[in-house]
Amino acid sequence: MNVFTVDHELCRKDGICALVCPVHIIDAEPGSYPVLDKHKAVYCLSCGQCMAFCPTLACTAPGLEREDCRPLSAQDMPTPRQADELAFSRRSVRNFKDKTIPREDLIDLLEAVRFAPTAKNTQNLRWILLESRERVVQLAELVVAWMRELPRIDPELDEAMHAGGLVRAWD
Template sequence: MIMNQVTTIIDSDKCIGCGLCISVCPANTLSLRDGKACVTGDESIQCGHCAAICPENAIQVGALDPSLTCTTFEEQADWLNFGASDIQHLVRLMRSRRSCRNYSQKTVPREILTDLIKIGISAPSGSNSQGWTFTVLQDQKSLMTFGRYIMDYYKSLNRMAESFPLRLLSYVLSKDELGKYYRNYYAKVKEGIQEFEEKGTDRLFHGATAAILVGGNTKISFSAQEDALLASQNILLAAHAMGLGTCLIGFAVEAMKRDPSIKKHFNIPVHENIYAVIGIGYPKEKYQTVAGRKPVKIRYFDPIDSEG
């Protein structure tokens, strides 16, 4: 666990010694002394569970801001009990989210993009490190600049993939990476680049008017990628609820991974990796039904079978 300094303050006048804060603390930061909760550890993951569970509102965790302060909708700040949310509505929202590939020209206000990020960070993170980072491209012009850097990367990758000797070398040295790219993506990427250059068709972001680049600070988190992707899923769902379409752009993530110079153009530090690029905009089309999924295979481990 990555620990932080303790910023927990307990009002002993309010504390009734119920011990709830101690039972939910994952870091043994608190204990009961003379019937009152006290900070006895010198480290904390600053998760805020103690403050959230206290029936007397006796605890504050200085590092945390308990409210979201979203500006584009009215937030219901109170905690929702286990089983108290509408599962039908939640599942319907999850199944209705679609990857959007046709957007209108309408731009997404900055306040909405900010609120999406605030919603994103309610996701869990390893050791509560919250090492996620967000870079917002707020308009199509910035998105096109970004797109050109991505395209430059794929142009040079395509040039390499065209070379048979390089594909052979890749077969020997890197598990046929270049060959796989050549067989699966080369032709489509070439076509996409050509279409952009000749007609200006945006096959990378599908005409999205904004993007959020979700990254992670590898200096402060061991789970930067997982954390960033969990926050991203929150953003995708919230965006749908706010009337927006989204699409994850894996091609952009791959290019940024392979060509770190792209990050530099957007002032993203070296120790930050980008794990998701979310294209965002107002969708042009509506769906009639939800899309299905392939039947899921579930492996149930049976302890009795495993003994035999």
Template sequence: MNVFTVDHDLCRKDGICAMVCPVHIIDAEVGAYPTMDKHKAAYCIGCGQCMAFCPTQACAAPGLDRKDCQILRPEHMPTAEQVEELAVSRRSVRNFKNRNIPREQFERLLAAARFAPTAKNTQNLRWIVLESREQVVRLAELVVDWLRILPQADATLSEGVHASGLVSAWDKGIDVITRTAPHLAVVVAPQWHWGRTDSAIAATYLELLAHAQGIGCCWGGYLCTAFEHPAAQPVRDFLGVGPDEMAYAAQMMGYPLFKAKARPVRKQPDVTWK
């Protein structure tokens, strides 16, 4: 791993890199070149904050290279009103066209979603994408199989998720598990206390990014419940979730059959001001 490097020809000696470092391992005073000794470098989490905020792109964090750091393009930033419209126009989509999302578009969405924050910048999430309706149906069938045994395996949860009703609907040809979605994106993380939170954030990033490209999403609540239940090992096996991992979030995805035209009223924010 390379050490913290500074281009003295570019550095303005402003100390910004030290001020934005989340683990405070850069030594810098205004008017002096920043430094980092090798002992402190061992605590670098590789977040790139020093590089992101340096006005002249003069520094590189341990393990990172300045040539790989792309300059942001402010001219591509949407207005505040446009971002707000993106957020308030998002709806959970449960009716999809029989049309697949090209892999290239999926790859672009996931490449952008990787910029979602992760605890300690671990970036330890991975994605499982079911690319065909046939694969999605197979997963849904395994979830329904789990729901069939849930009354015996976990009566309380069975009642809470209305397992018998879900099974009955499935047997009648109504897919309430994956909503006939042509694709499914699942977020997998190591089993540690930040895994669930990191996965939820990443799935939310993906949902908003997809919405901006005209792709609808819906959180797979029944899927997520199955992912974590002890009696649903066949579900995890199908996805290829390892023993030290957990699938924490799932987005059903596809092109919407219908498009929302209005913004229904929401509850007012419940805020405590202190």
């Protein structure tokens, strides 16, 4: 199965897709259409890098649509000062507002998050979306109950994750 396709009417045969492929599995000879050998297809990360860099949107990777890998437009790029401000003002301490976020906004955020980088672009993440403070507290209580049992279930994991300290902080 060929997981990489090229629209011959759009392709400029410039080989950009091959140059930007992070696993170097796209073959592109000057003046020829790029190809992906079926034996190399198993190594495709489905990262969309080839699609994002193709100036004519001529190629597609498996499981991705062209609109999923749109190139970043110059006018949407943050200025160096804005990027600096975002990086330096980021905090991991979470103080949440007691305000419901519209479901449509949550879905949009989750849709955007799926393009965040992960190791080898595997995207092997799971999200738990809780839409009320009560459900968050309920989940936290379940996790703490599990951590209370951890010394008996898996002492090594208990020690490695400092579960006892987390339980004491919760209490």
